[in-house]
């Protein structure tokens with residue numbers, strides 16, 4: 001396979017600045033919280049979560065979930081779109097929870113996740129998303145802290161992949177899958 005270089009959409013420097021800004025806002029908003037639980041959604045959120053969590057100045061802990069999305073053709077029923085592959089280790093009842101996601105595209109994944117987590121009765125439940133594609137949204141989903149809104153293109157880097165490639169690129173780049 002010949003190597004392609006994704007075209008830069010958001011530079012490493014802009015991402016680092018945004019992560020620092022988000023971490024400062026979250027640290028201020030949760031200043032009175034003695035243990036904020038960051039819930040990372042695997043695999044895509046692992047880079048953003050590690051950068052964000054290290055930039056926070058409040059007490060925090062980390063847990064992970066893994067979800068799998070079915071193909072577009074199976075997305076006719078809202079509830080059938082997403083499946084949980086790995087659950088949290090710990091109970092979140094009464095805890096302050098911040099879900100950390102790499103990307104919101106149609107919104108099915110995050111809306112499924114929020115319904116699932118809300119049923120466990122956390123003390124609070126918010127979301128922090130690195131990038132969203134507003135043009136692609138099919139279902140409403142709550143985004144409390146957002147990095148960037150981008151057009152309808154396939155992006156890689158900062159945890160995002162194209163068939164498992166490019167997750168560890170330090171910038172967000174565009175690939176053209178037809179190329």
Ligand code: IMP
Pocket residue numbers: 044069103104105106107108109110153154155156160161162
């Ligand atoms: P949803 O459509 O909002 O449910 O997002 C489903 C999943 O599609 C995301 O969690 C990502 O794993 C993946 N995804 C959507 N758009 C992109 C992209 O541009 N690059 C990489 N992954 C994407």
Ligand code: MG
Pocket residue numbers: 041042043044045102103
């Ligand atoms: Mg994802």
